[in-house]
Amino acid sequence: MTGVRSNITSLSRTDAEALFLGYAPLYNDRRGSALVDAPPGPVREELYQKLTGRTPAQINAHWSRLVFTGKGMPPQEAKSVADAKEIITSGVNVIGYVTKNELSPSLRVLYVIQ
């Protein structure tokens, strides 16, 4: 489940929070990354609640501020969990999240949120 030539092997909690709030984490090689969100629902809500401490409404307001001031675009929204896995595995440097029971050998775990 490891990408063959990636320099990114782990993600700190701060990096993960920064990524999903539209900030650039200080990667050593400053490589870009693309993000994928689960569809609106309990998995997405739990991710943001645990990672950023924010509610869906607060996250929506946060991204609206960035989008409508030209400072950033929100993560690509997957249609389903399967779609999220497909986007992660078929893209390059794509970071997303799944529940533990959705893990598969094609995915590398960067950080576990308990």
Next chain:
Amino acid sequence: MIKQHLCLALLVSAACNAFAADGQYDFPKIEVSGYGTIGAARSDKEDSLYRSSTIQESGAKKDWDFGVDSVVAVQLHAKASPMLSFMAQGVSRKGLGDSYDPEILWATANIDPMPGLSIRVGRTILPLFSHSDTLYLNHVRDWIRPPPEVYTLAPYKNLDGIDAVYRFSAGSYLVEAQSFFGVSRLPIPSGNADLNGVHGIRIGVAQDAFSALVSYARAQVTVGVYGDVFDRINAGADRAKLSGVKEQISGSDGVATYKSVSFKYEKPSFTVTGEYARREVTAYYGSAHAWYMGVSKKIGAFTPYAYTARQKSDSPAIKSFTPYPSLNASLEFLNAARNNAQRSTVIGVRYDISDKVAFKLQGERILPDKGAWGVFRPADFANVTISREQPIHVVGFSFDFYF
């Protein structure tokens, strides 16, 4: 409560260059989005007009007025390559001359040389205060509108020039640093009030529930005026052979500095926020400072809120008067018109109808300072009653949405 354990998962499927992350997208990629507010307000006075911006020439009286807060905006974002994108936002809102003509609020070419850094050229944002870049984006706030006490200090909407925004994380802090340079044009009733050579910086820091913003900007102020009041003052000054009167009203020698510090403490169940801002101007306008402090409580889909706000004049626009009472009366009139000092107490409730639509109901008690119009405008210039230290009550409702 869900007890699933989540994992963040990453897969790197091939060797990639620095920006191959966007390789999954086809370029050009074009996205259309927008937002708006349908709102109405009314007051308990027939002789003064309640406005949300001092460039509006009409406002709410005792009848419901849909022009105070209503706005619609459409944004086009086109990504030509991973490093180059274009953005334009058109807005229709009641402005100068009560016109709803759409205007280009922002239109920029964005260059992103590295992750987190964006350089924007064109008509961009003038972020003098905390809410300056989201002035019309009302759904991101609990309140119907940003507190006029702070936002009448600088009614500028945009900046023709260049800015750079760098968003990054440093330790446990999330940082947004922004610097900007350019000119800002502002047509106002009976003239224009432009900022030239604007240069400034804004730093935002966030950690967990707490975030703070500090901003500083400096500019040359150019004010041009026309109309009956100014003609009367100019003619009177010429007749009396008085020097220095016209120079206090208009010219291009003013220097303005804008400073602001704000904070927000945002938990899932409540929010506390506040801002202190100051405008110092050497000519044409007075110096003033303003602040607000607000609290919101989240109860399901309802968010009741309250805030109090104050703007106080530090120095009048026109500082020296003449031996002629009638000329002085015109100068006092102008001083009051350029003085937005007032205090407000506001309560309201927000109801989130869906993720993208919110309803707000708000009531406020506003007391303009003596010798100031506050955010109001007289219904009849021959009978100005605003500055008589009578509170004015305003109620409003709005539907905010985005797509």
